[in-house]
Amino acid sequence: MAQVTLQGIKRELKTKGYLTELRKKGYVPAVYYAHGEENLFLAVPENKLKPLVFSPETYLIDLNIEGVGQKTCIIKEFQLDPVTDEIVHVDFHGLKAGEKINVEVAVHLIGTPIGVREGGIIQHSLHKIEIECLPTEIPDKIDVDVTHLKIGDALHVKDLNLGQYRVLTNPEATIITIVPPALHKEEAAGETAAASEQAEPEVIQKGKKTEEEEK
Template sequence: MSEVLLNAVVRNETGKRMNRLRSTDKIPGVYYAHGETNINITATPLAMKPLIYTTNTHLINLKLDNGESKTCILRDVQFDPITDRPVHFDLQGVKENEELTVQIPVVLNGSPKGVKDGGTIQHIMHKVRVSCLPKFIPEQIILDISDLGMNDSIHVRDIKIENVRVLDNAASAVVAVVPPTVVKEEVAAVPGAVTDATVAAATTAAEPEVIAKGKKPVEGEAAPAKK
């Protein structure tokens, strides 16, 4: 994977005083690593831009103003909820002989056969969690989806990267091609329209009531004989 140079300044300001740094167009951050003392730092938005506004994962060559140099990765960035500007970042130090866990972006390549038949692409997992040595960290995972037909999918178990262990559930779907959703339209009743139910009701109402002629026989008596 590619390496990005980041120049930063060691800072003493903490807590509320970090707001003063932000007002001078500087982003406060922290570098930390297992077995090392945390280092509070600041960097400019321009220096951070290649690390924040990208879908790729990079190793960072951190150069401090005191002459120290660190190899690390960007672990987290916090943004202002109103302005969406970065307000803080975390850098995690790495060692070349120790594996680390990172999330790698998934990029889709190609036009699936199923889409040409009317299907829709569902990109379910946009990042995949992997573990490997720093030198083997992939910038991104590119999946060729050209051969996916209708109802086909690619699962985590299908991702094979040399020297990299994929940690997510093997049965999880990363991308799939699904049939279009068919919405059944219900026809609204039109006032005054003639329906089968209306015709049936009208026919029943039009039938005349049949009334028998002659005296109704009293219970227990025989009916009068016909003449």
């Protein structure tokens, strides 16, 4: 797993206006929490945080908090503005040696399916799988060989052999399906028609609700 360093500054629990000013200065309000420790409220530079949030990978972060010291953690959750997609809040989960954590890991497809060579289309439905493991065992990605899949075949979470990892994602969840070209075109046309009938765009919530102080 890739390891990066991120700087943070402590912040106070204050009003929404205070948090808005932080964001105007290029900082994202955040909280750090870990088992057996008090929560730390901080802010991190948005330009340094973006590459970590908008990435399929999960990073091991050395979070240097001014006046506190270094905390090793991962990004557990984040909240995006539903209109601008700007990061408005992030949670850092502190890691403890010997203590297992739940973490989402990117799915990496390997090979070209037989069905694609025969004209089929890949539908990649699941891009991350949640597992439980020790911090030292977090993989960079989960490699999934798809070369054997034919048109009409689907690969589910339960089909994977992840060895020492405990899989938390629904075992029936579909990772990838190889669909016939005609079916793919019909589905695409249906989605276009449905979108044109909507009076307003649907707002999809991403991340999680922000903490109480930010309401």
